[in-house]
Amino acid sequence: MIISPITATPATLDDLEQAARADLAALGYPAPGWLAPLDGHAAGAIADVIIVGGGQSGVTLAAGLKWEGLADVRVLDSAPAGSEGPWLTFARMEELRTPKTQVGNEFNVPNLSVRRWFETRYGVAAWADLPRIPRTDWKAYLDWYAGVFDITITSETQVLDVAADGDVIAVTSLCRGTVTRTLARAVVLATGFDGAGAWRVPAFVSDSLDKSRYDHTNGPVDFDRLRGKRVGVLGHGASAFDNAIKALSAGAASVDLCFRRPRLPRTNPHRAIETPGMMTHYPDLSDTTRWQIARFFRKNDQPPPVRSFETAMALPGFRLRPATPWLDVRETQGAIHVTTPGGVLEFDHLLLATGMAVDLPARAELKSLSARIALWGERYTPPDDEADERLARLPYLDAFYGFLPKHEEDAWVGRVFAFNSASFVSQGPHSTSISGHRHAVPRLVRGVLRRLLLDQEQAILPALERYASVDLPVADDFEARLATLETEAVR
Structure with a gap:
């Protein structure tokens, strides 16, 4: 199906961007910053969150985190600028597999949706006639989406390691021949389908x-x-x-x-689990059920x-x-x-x-993590007839995509989140896919916010005691008049 952009329209994509930004402002985007400064570190020296991967998940997560008051969200991607994700490289299909109505990265803001973008570019009738979203249009939409949220992607940046540095996380990366070390309060690995290993x-x-x-x-x-x-x-x-x-x-x-x-x-069994209840509360299922579902999808492909x-x-x-x-x-x-x-x-x-081989140590960004994180094979023992060596090698994640440590001394791994194929058993077979974003992105965002709040728990009460926002109107004689009224009230 060949689609040509419409030649005349009252609304251009620039107009749509302004309309989307107006919608965001009306909904309180972005929330005010709320993180307390970290002792011993200069302002701006530590990112709130570093996201590894600037594809569809990376930009959507960055938008969600910025919405919740995390101002310093940095996105790193190994590809050249404009080539993030698989859409212009090894993805060679003409259109997405995901039904066009199951895209969920617009946060219920119509002017952010791929539908509104597509209608603006090609016309309302073109969307009505469209069976599925063309691959290259999806990539163009993602680039526009990142621009609406002012998300800057640092391109040609290969992450070499993610490791602890005191109470924060150090991300070592190679960018155009230069090795840098950047500190962050939390790290999200949005590294796609091969995030748990390698194409082999x-x-x-x-x-x-x-x-x-x-x-x-x-x-x-x-x-x-x-x-x-x-x-x-x-x-x-x-x-x-x-x-x-x-x-x-x-x-x-x-x-x-x-x-x-x-x-x-x-038949495609993925469609059977794309329900709000399943997609939203999948981590609340028992280990046995999640393991059996993962095994089912291993045996019954789409x-x-x-x-x-x-x-x-x-x-x-x-x-x-x-x-x-x-x-x-x-x-x-x-x-x-x-x-x-x-x-x-x-x-x-x-x-x-x-496909992909599950091989955590093969991932450069998991160099320090792979030996320290809990695996499914260490947390769950299935019946002999349900054993699966491949699934056993995947990380056993918490309810918010966070890594769990093998040993207490490595609690820092809980500040690193795996929003990629490593979540296959813990969060479901395709929670990080396009159709899963509506339910999975808010869960990941809550997990990051929860971790950062707990990290600064000891600073909450002192900050509350220092809080001095005057809500009542202030005039020259206000305090005197207020004191008189309070005294009369006592009498």
């Missing part, structure tokens, strides 16, 4: 082939190199189909999409998007191969031979849509 090619492929013969679909792919090539894709999810389409569109001779299941999933499926199936050269696991891969006489239960397939290049 299966060892039976990487151990057998030169790196030039394969790519992971969640990384850079030179599709022009695939012109005239026979391409094998392993996986059956959205990424597998989107990359197959991209390869064929770039001129690949053929694409065989292989997966081990006997058939593609037909189907590819309908549009991606239909597009791929209509392309010449595309072959769908269910019940075709790859048993062995090797290069023979310049070709890649893949052994399957049905025989040997021959390819020139492989695309691996094999």
Whole structure:
């Protein structure tokens, strides 16, 4: 579906930005600052919160935290400016999977919504006809959204470590060749789907082939190199189909999409848990129920998007191969031979849509954290027939996405929050996704505010005793007249 911006409209995006800001002001945005100064630190030396990741979650969380009176919220992102998130890099679908009505980062302010943005840019009728939000428009909307809240993203900044520094957190980062160390009261890791590990090619492929013969679909792919090539894709999810389409569109001779299941999933179980009760109170479920739900989603995957499926199936050269696991891969006489239960397939290049490996120590920002945080495998023991090594390696988070320490001396980890795929078991399979923001962002914001309030608990009473805001009107004879009235009242 090709959409062209409307050529004439009474309201431009600049007008919409001003209207959104007026709405925010009417609702009291931002709240007055309320954090007490930290002893021994100069004003401005310590950020209220550092958010690692400037994608859809990072900017929405920054907006929510600023709304609640945290003025110094800093956002760091490893990508070049304008390339935050996957939308302009390895996300290759034409439109979002999320239903267009389930976006929840507008805080119930219509002029902040993607719907109002889209209608302003393309017209009301275009939104009515739109099945789902185009990927690149979603990214453009996020950039506009960040501008409304004056969120500045420090780009090309790779976080190297997050560690304790007395009563605050030190974030060490590399920005354009310079290593810096920044202090913060709290840190939020909004690092996306690979935040608990890394995109990783299966060892039976990487151990057998030169790196030039394969790519992971969640990384850079030179599709022009695939012109005239026979391409094998392993996986059956959205990424597998989107990359197959991209390869064929770039001129690949053929694409065989292989997966081990006997058939593609037909229903999306994520839709079943997108209810206000489930999304808002998921952490209140028992460990057993949360573990079983996570196991269910591990066994019952979601189907590819309908549009991606239909597009791929209509392309010449595309072959769908269910019940075709790859048993062995090797290069023979310049070709890649893949052994399957049905025989040997021959390819020139492989695309691996094999997802993420859970590997906390592999994340640079978790260098100091990974050995100190509680894991599900340490807090919950499932029945033998429900054991899952992958899930056991994920962090056991508190109700607000905060890390919990293995040992009391590492209580500082509770000032670090994992708003990413590390929350899969603790908070639900997709609480940090677009459709989860409406319920998950307020929970994370409450958790950060709660942590910062408790950190300054001992300063509350002294500050209350010093509080001297005069509410009654002051005139030259006001105190004398008031004293007279009080004396007469006593008589």
